Amino acid sequence: MAEGAAVICVGNRARSDDAVGPLIAEELSQRHLDVPVHVSEGEPGELLELWSQLSRAILVDAVVTGRSAPGTLHVFSVTAEPLPVRSHASSHGIGIPETIELARALHRLPDDIRLIGIEAGCLEPGTALTPGVAAAIPEAVARIVEEINGA
Secondary structure, eight states: OOOOEEEEEEOOTTBGGGGHHHHHHHHHHTSOOSSOEEEEOOOHHHHHHHHHTOSEEEEEEEEBOSSSOTTOEEEEEOSSSOOSSBOOOOTTSSOHHHHHHHHHHTTOSOSEEEEEEEEOSOOSSBSOOOHHHHHHHHHHHHHHHHHHHTO
């Protein structure tokens, strides 16, 4: 049986707002958290392996709902139902929503998995975050810490 909890920050530093996950991981590393923080580029096999070892996961990623301004913070519980977000281009062929559904079908999804998503404004090649996404980082970090402490 899987045990423990972890924060998994997903993203690619070379794709503008998609870098928000690794940047949040850096912020979290400055705190003394009781759970490990992993950085992932979102490769499905890696995520499936991480999730299969956990009972609880907090996933952090840039998201595209198409309904919110860049920088909007979203919190989704994906334990019971699919994510209401679109996948963005991935070099691995499938995105986070599809990886979650694959894990669900394979019974490799943690008992409790939450996505802290920051609405992306730009996912094109580049290293600068859009202003709204950059401004959302402190709020996202605070929410992640709240989720960890509320466990």
